[in-house]
Amino acid sequence: MSQFRLARISLILAAIGLNAAPALMTSASAQTAPATPATSAAPTKPDTVRPDLYKLLEPGMIKGLIDGKKFAEVQEKVTAAEAFANRTPYETYVIERMKFALASASGNDALAMSSLEAIINSPSTPAADKPEFILAMGNMQFNAKNYPKAIEWMKRYISDGGSPTRVRGSIVRAYFLNNDFAAAKTEVTAMLAESEKAGKVPPADDLRLLATIAGKQKDMATYTATVEKLVASYPTEELWADLLHRMYGKTSFNSKLQLDAYRLETTVLKQMEAEQYVEMAELALLAGFPIEAKKAVDAGFAANVLGTGANASKHKSLRERANKNAADDVKNIASGEASASKLKDGTGLVNLGYAYSTMDEHAKGIDLIEKGIAKGGLKRPEEAKLKLGMALAKGGRKDDAIKTFEGIKGTDGIGDLARYWVMWLKRPADTAAAAAAAAPVAK
Numbered sequence: 001m002s003q004f005r006l007a008r009i010s011l012i013l014a015a016i017g018l019n020a021a022p023a024l025m026t027s028a029s030a031q032t033a034p035a036t037p038a039t040s041a042a043p044t045k046p047d048t049v050r051p052d053l054y055k056l057l058e059p060g061m062i063k064g065l066i067d068g069k070k071f072a073e074v075q076e077k078v079t080a081a082e083a084f085a086n087r088t089p090y091e092t093y094v095i096e097r098m099k100f101a102l103a104s105a106s107g108n109d110a111l112a113m114s115s116l117e118a119i120i121n122s123p124s125t126p127a128a129d130k131p132e133f134i135l136a137m138g139n140m141q142f143n144a145k146n147y148p149k150a151i152e153w154m155k156r157y158i159s160d161g162g163s164p165t166r167v168r169g170s171i172v173r174a175y176f177l178n179n180d181f182a183a184a185k186t187e188v189t190a191m192l193a194e195s196e197k198a199g200k201v202p203p204a205d206d207l208r209l210l211a212t213i214a215g216k217q218k219d220m221a222t223y224t225a226t227v228e229k230l231v232a233s234y235p236t237e238e239l240w241a242d243l244l245h246r247m248y249g250k251t252s253f254n255s256k257l258q259l260d261a262y263r264l265e266t267t268v269l270k271q272m273e274a275e276q277y278v279e280m281a282e283l284a285l286l287a288g289f290p291i292e293a294k295k296a297v298d299a300g301f302a303a304n305v306l307g308t309g310a311n312a313s314k315h316k317s318l319r320e321r322a323n324k325n326a327a328d329d330v331k332n333i334a335s336g337e338a339s340a341s342k343l344k345d346g347t348g349l350v351n352l353g354y355a356y357s358t359m360d361e362h363a364k365g366i367d368l369i370e371k372g373i374a375k376g377g378l379k380r381p382e383e384a385k386l387k388l389g390m391a392l393a394k395g396g397r398k399d400d401a402i403k404t405f406e407g408i409k410g411t412d413g414i415g416d417l418a419r420y421w422v423m424w425l426k427r428p429a430d431t432a433a434a435a436a437a438a439a440p441v442a443k
Contacts (some may be wrong), residue, residue: 024265047090047124057098063388071106078102094123108319115142129203131162142170147178169206176213185222204234220246232423235333240268247416254412259283263292264417266299267393268424274305278315280324288351290325292358297322318416329355337368344383354387380409389421 049057056077065074081095096118099336103112120126149287151174154167168191175184188210195202209231212222224246231239244265245252262280265272272280277300284293297319306315333355340348353368369388378384385408392401402425408418416425 007055017378018262045101049091049094050084053081053084053087053091057094064280066101066105069105071102074098074102074339089122090124093119093122096122108201109140109144113137113144116140120248128217131160132155134160135162135167138167142174146175147174148279149342150174159379172206172209176209179218181213185217186209201233202229204230207234224298228419228423231420232426235423235427243420244268244370247413247420247440250413250416252412253416254414257413259287260383260390260417262296262415264420266423268420271303271305272300274300274309274311274315277303277306278318281318285325289355289358290322291355293322294319294326295358308371317405330359333359340372345379346370346372346375347378349375350378350384350387354391357387357391357394360390366395366397382408382414386414386418389418391424393421401425 003124078098096115100115116137133274134153138150138157141150141153151171154171157167158164169301172184172187188206192202192206207226211223211226227243231243281293281296336352340352349368353365357365373384386403389401389404400419400424405418406419
């Protein structure tokens with residue numbers, strides 16, 4: 001946020017035509033009129049410049065001096081012009097335009113803002129041009145870090161007929177940079193709501209801003225909800241890791257779902273920490289899924305986070321145990337279907353089906369899990385549906401997986417897991433472009 005800056009003054013001026021001498025300085029009659037002393041009365045025509053004043057500010061001459069960076073000479077001529085008595089509003093307007101062009105070229109922001117304010121308030125300024133001039137003033141005040149004034153001018157731009165969509169993002173950032181987080185949050189929340197109501201993907205910059213504001217206000221509910229939206233539309237490794245970390249940290253998160261959480265994490269992240277691979281393998285062995293444990297350990301070794309350091313021997317021992325149990329499971333898994341079918345409830349079939357899915361036999365696994373759910377009597381039916389959804393997802397049945405996950409309810413973390421699986425399955429097709437659009441969220 002600290003690097004957010006609007007267009008440079010020179011670009012603003014070029015866009016609205018204020019960085020050059022005004023085209024309508026004098027009428028033909030004024031140019032050919034006889035010389036008039038500096039102390040003479042002002043001309044009667046309201047939109048003309050008296051000849052002596054015109055000589056000081058002739059457009060071609062001033063442009064040549066500015067292009068040649070002869071700023072001191074331009075300033076001398078402007079000062080002389082300002083000494084003329086009884087200036088008309090139009091003559092004052094022309095002088096201010098010249099001062100503005102000089103300030104733009106020489107980088108004198110203070111003079112530029114002073115002159116622009118005079119131009120805005122001049123009766124000679126065309127009414128149709130004023131909103132753009134007012135917007136330029138707001139941008140310059142923003143760049144000068146005078147955020148209250150920037151907000152004031154940008155709001156005036158809207159009230160004078162300017163497009164709100166052109167400045168609302170700047171206004172909310174001005175509030176933020178002025179440490180008025182409550183106002184910034186109100187504004188950006190309204191902007192995001194309008195985007196969503198219109199069926200548009202919320203802008204990444206606005207989502208990041210809201211997340212940053214929520215973090216500063218220690219509003220973790222808003223922070224997490226906003227990160228979820230960022231992950232849904234602009235997924236990155238960092239955002240996924242942050243989101244899952246927040247899920248684990250919830251007091252309502254049921255530790256019994258930790259293995260399920262790792263199953264999601266190994267899917268959405270390229271790599272986990274050594275301790276996570278170890279814990280996932282241990283939990284998988286304890287739950288009766290040794291193939292899954294073996295895959296977790298193998299992934300840790302492939303990532304070079306297991307098998308090294310002070311715990312290298314422990315990692316090797318875990319790998320040997322996982323390999324042995326996995327080999328035994330491959331030999332004996334086929335004999336388990338008959339015994340699982342004889343049980344009063346469908347738990348055995350669900351677990352057996354998921355075991356087949358860990359062996360990449362997804363079709364057989366899905367069939368068994370569905371039979372187990374249909375049999376009923378499950379103590380934790382939502383977890384069975386979660387296993388079905390994961391098997392469907394890994395088996396390439398995306399739409400069925402999404403439908404299954406969307407039917408899972410629960411406040412102990414399982415609802416979050418199901419929603420995050422849906423977010424993963426519905427992630428943007430061009431994830432590289434989405435990731436490029438999403439910078440890290442400031443915390």
